[in-house]
Amino acid sequence: MKRVFSGMRPSGQLHIGNYLGALKNWVELQKKYDCFFCIVDYHAITTPFKPAEMKRNILELAKSYLASGIDPKKSVIFIQSDVSEHAELTWILNTITPIGELKRMTQFKEKSKQYPGYINIALLDYPVLMAADILLYKAEIVPVGEDQLQHLELTRTIARRFNKIFGQTFPEPKAILTKAPRVMSLTDPTKKMSKTDGEGIALIDSKETIWKKLSTAVTDPARIKRTDPGEPKKCNIYTLHQSFSSKEELDYVADGCRKAKIGCLECKKILAENIAKELAPFRKKYTELSKNEDLVYKILVDGAKRAKKIASQTLIEVKRKIGLLI
16 A cells, blocks of 8 residues: 555644544545554644643644544554654755755744744754655655645655665655645634634534634624625635535525525534534544543554654665665
């Protein structure tokens, strides 16, 4: 089977954007690919973080992977920092990556503006670490969001450059983009939903909490009064309906919005019900795992051993090709 690699930063509770954009897709990918799903904690420390929260965030993310349906019997689930080869390969790949290419990365520019007092070498080097993550397992497929396409293209460039200088070693990984619409903030639909601002719908939120958050969410600004017609395509709530509601419900809310047959609250109630229903299995599994965290740690330890077995072979091959004595 072809190999897949992907990962998430342990930086807070996952929300429906993470579910639709990554987790739901990963569960399907593991049915036909050899999948490696990593908790990228080294990436998480490139921006401000609290050490006291890191360990808990890592565990919470691992539980979310498992609760979503990622099966440790089918996929490898592990923590990035448990496999030292990630850092070693990053250093080697740094030697063939021009600084100019890294400074052109959009995410580096954005994060530098967001954290002007925390611009560090690791933030600049983030894309090379990502390349090492992928190439270490010779992954051929990488499920990513549109915001990571630039980084993946750099990974392909680095792989191509290494192969040209030292001989064929790495495949050039291809992207798989999620089919789900981008999930935007409930309070500011011009921004992506965030794990850190507390306003997103978390995967562990209760039915009551989901409704509370949706009830105050921004809708089509044209609908000031209940009798004002609106345009569903301009409404963030309708975008969410596309991921959680049936075709019949989509038609109902779209027609009701355009003709002012239903109000925004009714539209939101249907969505809240559907989100809560779809996430119910996740919440149940998450609760079970929270009562048996020793099992989660065991899965992570076993995953690291499986990952390291492949990672060490790749690193040995790389060291030999660049002339290092091992």
